[in-house]
Amino acid sequence: xxxxxxxxxxxxxxxxxxxxxxxxxxxxxxxxxxxxxxxxxxxxxxxxxxxxxxxxxxxxxxxxxxxxxxxxxxxxxxxxxxxxxxxxxxxxxxxxxxxxxxxxxxxxxxxxxxxxxxxxxxxxxxxxxxxxxxxxxxxxxxxxxxxxxxxxxxxxxxxxxxxxxx
Numbered sequence: 650x651x652x653x654x655x656x657x658x659x660x661x662x663x664x665x666x667x668x669x670x671x672x673x674x675x676x677x678x679x680x681x682x683x684x685x686x687x688x689x690x691x692x693x694x695x696x697x698x699x700x701x702x703x704x705x706x707x708x709x710x711x712x713x714x715x716x717x718x719x720x721x722x723x724x725x726x727x728x729x730x731x732x733x734x735x736x737x738x739x740x741x742x743x744x745x746x747x748x749x750x751x752x753x754x755x756x757x758x759x760x761x762x763x764x765x766x767x768x769x770x771x772x773x774x775x776x777x778x779x780x781x782x783x784x785x786x787x788x789x790x791x792x793x794x795x796x797x798x799x800x801x802x803x804x805x806x807x808x809x810x811x812x813x814x815x
Contacts (some may be wrong), residue, residue, distance in 0.1 A: 653696030
């Protein structure tokens with residue numbers, strides 16, 4: 650495993666640090682000879698550690714990415730599902746994952762789509778009377794109508810009344 654400061658840098662990282670150094674020069678934290686010396690060192694830098702040494706005495710922003718913090722959650726599956734493993738797929742580590750976990754914690758248990766048994770019953774009746782193709786199309790039309798009604802109600806801020814258990 651490579652340490653954070655041993656990672657090689659590219660032109661984008663060097664440019665970001667040079668912009669930050671110019672900003673600090675404009676704010677009066679660096680004088681011209683010191684700026685020139687640091688800019689030459691930035692161009693010769695090979696690793697993040699080299700760049701970090703050049704901006705260590707300056708406040709943020711330094712142009713360097715912040716060091717990675719430890720994940721606030723523990724991985725139940727060990728290292729195979731660590732931070733960044735499933736970020737692209739919306740798994741742990743993805744910003745939406747934590748919002749979804751908070752949302753799901755507030756949600757009351759219940760059927761996800763209460764009309765499903767009714768749609769299934771309608772499909773079965775139509776499949777045996779008019780044929781499976783007709784049954785499938787009718788069920789799709791009913792589901793679309795339910796979806797449109799719910800979307801319109803949601804757009805106007807109307808929510809179903811929730812029954813509270815005693």
